[in-house]
Amino acid sequence: VPHTAAALIELGALFFGLGVLGRLASRIGVSPVPLYLLGGLAFGTGGLLPLDGIASFADLASEVGVVLLLLLLGLEYTASDLVAGLRQSWLAGVVDMLLNALPGAAAALLLGWGPLGALAMAGVTWVSSSGIIAKVLGDLGRLGNRETPAVLSVLVMEDLAMALYLPITTAALAGLGLVAGLRTVGVAMALLAIVLVVALKYGRFVSLIVESPSSEVFLLRLLGVALLVAGLASELQVSAGVGAFLLGIAISGETAENATRVLAPLRDLFAAMFFVVFGFNTHPGAIPAVLPAALALAVVTTLTKIATGWFAARGVTSSPVGRLRAGAALVARGEFSIVIAGLALTSGELNPGLAPLATAYVLLMAVLGPVLARVVDPVARAVVTRRQARAGA
Amino acid sequence: VDVEVTRLPGVGIKQEFTTATGRRLGVLTYRDGHRELLVSDVHDPDACSATVPMTEPECVALGTLLGAPNLVAQLRAEHAEVPGVGTTQLPITADSPYAGRTLGDTAMRTRTGASVVAVVRGGSVHASPRPDFRFEPGDLVVVVGTPDGLRHGAEILEQG
Numbered sequence: 001v002p003h004t005a006a007a008l009i010e011l012g013a014l015f016f017g018l019g020v021l022g023r024l025a026s027r028i029g030v031s032p033v034p035l036y037l038l039g040g041l042a043f044g045t046g047g048l049l050p051l052d053g054i055a056s057f058a059d060l061a062s063e064v065g066v067v068l069l070l071l072l073l074g075l076e077y078t079a080s081d082l083v084a085g086l087r088q089s090w091l092a093g094v095v096d097m098l099l100n101a102l103p104g105a106a107a108a109l110l111l112g113w114g115p116l117g118a119l120a121m122a123g124v125t126w127v128s129s130s131g132i133i134a135k136v137l138g139d140l141g142r143l144g145n146r147e148t149p150a151v152l153s154v155l156v157m158e159d160l161a162m163a164l165y166l167p168i169t170t171a172a173l174a175g176l177g178l179v180a181g182l183r184t185v186g187v188a189m190a191l192l193a194i195v196l197v198v199a200l201k202y203g204r205f206v207s208l209i210v211e212s213p214s215s216e217v218f219l220l221r222l223l224g225v226a227l228l229v230a231g232l233a234s235e236l237q238v239s240a241g242v243g244a245f246l247l248g249i250a251i252s253g254e255t256a257e258n259a260t261r262v263l264a265p266l267r268d269l270f271a272a273m274f275f276v277v278f279g280f281n282t283h284p285g286a287i288p289a290v291l292p293a294a295l296a297l298a299v300v301t302t303l304t305k306i307a308t309g310w311f312a313a314r315g316v317t318s319s320p321v322g323r324l325r326a327g328a329a330l331v332a333r334g335e336f337s338i339v340i341a342g343l344a345l346t347s348g349e350l351n352p353g354l355a356p357l358a359t360a361y362v363l364l365m366a367v368l369g370p371v372l373a374r375v376v377d378p379v380a381r382a383v384v385t386r387r388q389a390r391a392g393a
Numbered sequence: 394v395d396v397e398v399t400r401l402p403g404v405g406i407k408q409e410f411t412t413a414t415g416r417r418l419g420v421l422t423y424r425d426g427h428r429e430l431l432v433s434d435v436h437d438p439d440a441c442s443a444t445v446p447m448t449e450p451e452c453v454a455l456g457t458l459l460g461a462p463n464l465v466a467q468l469r470a471e472h473a474e475v476p477g478v479g480t481t482q483l484p485i486t487a488d489s490p491y492a493g494r495t496l497g498d499t500a501m502r503t504r505t506g507a508s509v510v511a512v513v514r515g516g517s518v519h520a521s522p523r524p525d526f527r528f529e530p531g532d533l534v535v536v537v538g539t540p541d542g543l544r545h546g547a548e549i550l551e552q553g
Binding site for chain 2: 076077081082084085130134141142143144145146147148149152153155156257317319321322325377381
């Protein structure tokens with residue numbers, strides 16, 4: 001079979017397989033991310049059927065996937081959302097970081113992966129999956145709940161924090177010294193500040209660059225600008241994803257809505273490629289060895305996320321049921337943990353156990369999170385009612 | 394009523410208020426413009442026991458249902474000092490003989506002595522409609538008159 005034909009067949013089989021997995025995920029009501037990871041594990045290195053013909057395409061496509069994931073995340077927020085969130089919930093954001101990043105860092109240090117490993121694992125356990133959580137809250141009809149704004153503002157704070165964390169990690173993994181590292185972080189902070197100001201005051205001008213009445217032209221311009229910005233950000237060691245995220249924030253109003261509509265299918269396609277490629281590059285045989293660590297992290301960081309939600313919801317409700325609901329909603333980890341582990345993986349600097357650990361951890365948390373969010377309500381109500389009955393008796 | 398506005402980053406805007414009986418009622422407007430009606434749970438005021446997606450015409454219909462009695466109550470208060478005069482709202486149903494016909498066709502004033510002072514349609518009030526005003530199914534007709542006149546007016550709009 002000629003090379004092109006083999007590549008097309010492999011790619012076709014891959015997409016079709018992902019389609020089947022995606023359908024399965026929506027049938028059983030879980031996020032497709034863990035299934036894509038499993039799909040990648042099954043095919044890639046050491047898996048059942050290594051796909052060699054499409055390796056170079058798959059690698060580039062997965063990079064584009066990260067750019068689109070973060071671009072659409074940025075498009076969801078307006079600059080005023082972010083500034084308001086920063087004012088109201090910075091403390092919840094700090095508590096969230098301390099409670100959830102430290103267990104990951106501690107685990108990496110205990111496993112002997114050094115400070116770089118600790119930095120990467122801190123990110124993996126820190127960041128909740130805004131994709132999974134927004135979907136779960138919508139499905140469960142909780143968007144109108146009183147605790148929900150607190151949950152969403154924790155997610156906003158995490159996403160904002162990523163605009164600093166990703167450049168720091170990128171610089172650290174690239175082995176830059178302290179001075180060069182600080183410069184990168186300075187560039188990232190300056191970019192974030194500039195983008196927020198530009199988006200608040202001159203957002204419509206940024207939108208004008210990509211705006212076009214023809215949806216074809218619009219798509220090409222948008223994708224072009226996104227990849228250019230991502231590439232430049234990558235060149236500045238700020239990480240491609242952060243560049244795309246900032247661009248997404250700067251595009252506002254109706255243009256942002258149109259952009260989301262046009263790009264969402266592309267994001268689904270390329271992000272699926274990203275998760276699969278991450279699975280490809282993870283050796284399934286290495287997972288059993290890291291499973292105990294993954295389980296321990298899952299237990300600890302489930303509790304710390306519940307505590308985070310409990311703390312974040314303190315201002316909006318005094319009911320323990322509402323506060324537990326906020327905590328359980330935040331438990332899911334997903335796309336961001338994999339993005340961070342992916343950074344670590346491509347740098348090749350880190351212990352080979354990190355990717356399998358991140359994979360096992362995300363597989364656990366992406367499934368556990370939505371389940372917990374669902375069961376917390378009846379359980380918490382029953383416990384609170386029983387306690388009140390006992391107090392009354 | 395104090396309407397509380399909460400921004401839901403990445404989702405939209407929530408506007409809600411608490412009723413005298415302690416329930417939260419609100420509207421969630423998503424960024425793409427579609428809306429949901431929120432009703433808080435009786436036992437758990439943090440949670441919502443109903444989130445109802447509403448189309449534009451449905452929002453308008455609900456607004457009419459809730460808004461028209463308001464107008465009637467206001468008119469009633471204004472006519473309170475005139476003995477023997479009342480105000481009521483009469484719906485134009487799809488099978489009313491006057492659905493699609495004009496106010497003049499009903500000859501309401503000549504036949505009953507009662508006057509049509511307003512028509513509520515789609516959440517907005519058409520005050521003092523002229524005889525060529527054409528009724529549509531779903532309109533609420535606000536009528537002022539004597540109790541007998543109002544009863545007779547209701548029969549006319551229902552049966553012709």
